Amino acid sequence: MTCRHYSFMDRLLSQADQTLRTLIPGAAQAQRPSPAAHLPNVPLDDEEKRHIAGLMRINHTGEVCAQALYQGQALTASLPEVREQMEQAAAEEIDHLAWCEERLRELDSRPSLLNPLFFAMSYGIGATAGAVSDRVSLGFVAATEQLVERHLDDHLQQLPLEDIKSRAILEQMREDEIEHGNLALEAGGAVFPQPVKDAMVLMSKVMTKAAYRL
Template structure:
């Protein structure tokens, strides 16, 4: 087993396994700084260490992320939903169904974003770019979980087409990352710009009484704008108008199909 250690963390031999696994990352970070990308904490004789991830580890990690993305209610957010601070007003059945359709579109959009970041993170060449992709992907997991939770509150479900859109987005992301980081970052910026426009439109289209969905979308809009700025500031290529038009047409196919399916 190939391993690398940084400031071992003594946890004691009697600490329960589950509690140890839950607290290991935080303990290691307090003691030795953040866990480097490409390493994973493990325990040897009561001491927390770092082991370099193998190809098998990465495959398992990717598969776990796929499941958390596609299985309903499996994604766990790192931040509480913005909806917890909002209370809905009155909505009739038609308004509730419309809100459900809009949030299903937003959920599928986050599935696509998660797949895009995963594909790009897999093939990105620069470590800094890869780390930023992973951080952005975690924020997209938050969005995914928030939309999933809101759909459940509205009595709705996620789209049956999610696996198809996930596969297509993952392939696009991996291809962009393999070509080069500037193109990959440019693709992120163009995608986030498109997502931002969708969110703006949905904020206007939501029923007035759907304040909980509105709170979620407003926070998502702020995060997506940050992702777009980061991608451009990191050296991403600005895509020409014809490319953005093509992306817009592809996005339209997704939104029209997912609203009901």
């Protein structure tokens, strides 16, 4: 069996299709069933629903950014194996995107209106990192996943105990993000210095505050 080698234009068109699937509500299709699919909806008051929806909107936006980051890196990665790893990670993150969107619908809410802006910014960062070197690109994935893990830990602490559906989703997402980060480091990703990580934290705070409300 021969493997097809995709041209730069092929990859660009594929990414355009993936971008639309990421940004259009309802277009993302998960490969795995949601961890919350078998769990019952429990009664929540309006304030709890509003807060949980804000948290899930942040996580949904984070997955939009992850899609953009991986796509940008895959476009400019030098080594085919690194490109394939980025594309595989993006496919797995689609599950998270679909799960969060489904939970938002159950909470009578919606994704962030700022997602197209965040997607564009993240795509540019990913493409730049990939163009610098595969080692930097993989290091950026590892640092990003570590940051996402911290966000998920915080959100799990904030969820009402009775909201077992959101908790199941975030716990599975956390496991996946840890695995992606570890794989990036094992593949040769650079360990970023603390000042770079601090700058990433500041950027993420802007995103989370905006996505929570909008």
